[in-house]
Amino acid sequence: MRFLAVTVSLGAALLVMAAAPSYAAGGDAIFKKSCTGCHYTDGPAKEKTIADQLAKKGPELWYAGSKFKKDWLVAWLQNPKPIRPMKYNSLTDSNKGDHPKQSAGDAAATADFLMGLTSPEVKAGVITPKSSPQAKAIFGKKMPCGGCHEYGKKGDVRGGKSGPSLVGASKRLNPDWVNAYLANIKVFKPVRDMPDFSSALGQKELESVAAYIATFE
């Protein structure tokens, strides 16, 4: 009887361990202590109204593990240069670049925690970075992404300022997430100031844009 009880307990413990997200011990605690004032991680998306979105101090991170590349995230948390030209949710105030910095150890642990937060909407291995005439035409003319997003190379950056910059997107963003975001934007951001392009562009067109953005240095 005792053997059975021990076996069952061990089995249950193993099941709990297997079900838990795989991040280094401490990353979740660091996040709860330092980051939850501005970011939430318990998805799915909570925003239902414009007021809900405007109440947020920073982007939601419940799908961070699907969105970001880990190496970039670890480096950025230690040296957080602005991604958005404007302060979050503001059209008048510039981004001061005052995101808190983390030590190398904390950044690695926090990144481990965040990379465990994924969305089943993002299918892996769909997008391979690639520039194409079709994607360039969509990005530049048909649905000009540069109206709201900065793009280009250092020293020759152009584009609008309301959205996050796409400069360096190849290092920052998982192209499969960009594709999933363009195809089903409402799942990730039910309320946002970017149009839903999924009804204006076909799946192949969206995939080509995601592949093109994945080449941005």
Place this chain on the structure above:
Amino acid sequence: MSRFVITTTMALGLALGAAGSAQAADAKQVFDFYCAQCHGVNGDGKGVNVTKDFATDPRNFTNGADMAKRSDEDIKGVIKDGGPSISKSPLMPPWGATLTAAEVDGLLAYIRKFAK
């Protein structure tokens, strides 16, 4: 009886007035959130995205003579289907999959007020 009618009418008027102002506030919020990034909070076409690289001049809603040439249907169509639907710039994107019909109606009324 007549006092009852007057009181009821006044109450109804107040309720309608409150609903009207709430609707106006909603339209401002919708405009500021979606449209002001290019058209500016004041509707003058000077939003934060309008840099030297911006390939067109976003519509200036405070220009009464220009706005008088635009029909309500054209304005609603452009909001829903984007600039190319009336041979204008694709920098005006389609918002039809984002906004409700009521929000588009509210935006039309709000935009019209800039020129008054």
